[in-house]
Amino acid sequence: MKQLQAIQRLVGEFAKLPSIGRKTAQRLTYHIIDTPSSEAMQLAEAIVEAKRRVRYCDKCYGLSEAELCEICSDPQRDGSKVCVVENVRDYWAVENTGSFRGLYHVLHGAISPIDGIGADDIKLRELLQRISSEGIKEVIIATSPTVPGEATALYISKLLKNIPDVEVSRIAKGIPIGGELEYADEVTLARAIEGRNRL
């Protein structure tokens, strides 16, 4: 016997989500069937509402309910500094540290020829436009220290080299706080020694 069509459909939709495999999709589907209708409806409504209300900020491409997001429209933030991140998750990771009071720029990806993602596929042109029009003085490249993240950081630093009066920096790479040296991988440890700071 085949599964009910409505079940198959929901399993299929859940399985399209990232990090959800077929087995988890089935588990989620059976949970939806088991759960009171009101709760299942809340999930469905939250999806619809998020899609209806949330858009990308016209300036930084972070999430927003208006043309400009709260950070971009906050006069207290330092508009001369911009922190470049790969995606909205990284944006929130930086913002949650509470240590950065400038603006952001979300690239929505990183350069990765293997995945067919080039410089034109991410919000790089928009970053250059912002730098020339907003009087940005410092660009902090906070892409991940992965192959695509490093490639993107290198690309951006080369692009910005010829723009006068713009300082470009890269977040520090090294041993994580609380991490034990003996368990650090060699590349990280080599980078930590290379990037040592005078005390």
Place this chain on the structure above:
Amino acid sequence: MKQLQAIQRLVGEFAKLPSIGRKTAQRLTYHIIDTPSSEAMQLAEAIVEAKRRVRYCDKCYGLSEAELCEICSDPQRDGSKVCVVENVRDYWAVENTGSFRGLYHVLHGAISPIDGIGADDIKLRELLQRISSEGIKEVIIATSPTVPGEATALYISKLLKNIPDVEVSRIAKGIPIGGELEYADEVTLARAIEGRNRL
């Protein structure tokens, strides 16, 4: 700055699902924002449709779109045999083997005093009713070989001991096919020896 309310709400709803933690809920939420509206709506609609159309079968408590599920209303199935499972996932695991042509009975749980689940909290009374009214001749207890599953199997076998002409069996426990003996845990291996079959 705080996350947008619509985002917080959707993260919260995703995080209520089983096996979805806070980080995964955020990842799913950002995916929904990134995805075309039509696809996100398909997920929302699939949830609504599954809740609207799918119910429990009045007889076996499996999933159904009518009062009786397809298996319970199929005259080709052997109504004298019933396979007792803990949940709908296990029901499908047995059905997908293609080796059982009888009916099912879904308990929707297993006896587990530690979790406050007693015999009255699962569909046991309904099983007894079916046995007395449907002329069932064989009950195959296919609960999992876990503590709650074994407790439930023992409880059912004691309940059915006094009912004449009903054969009760338990699925075999032993080394999984393709499993290597040296890696089997001691309890499983002891059970496999205990339950040896004459060749």
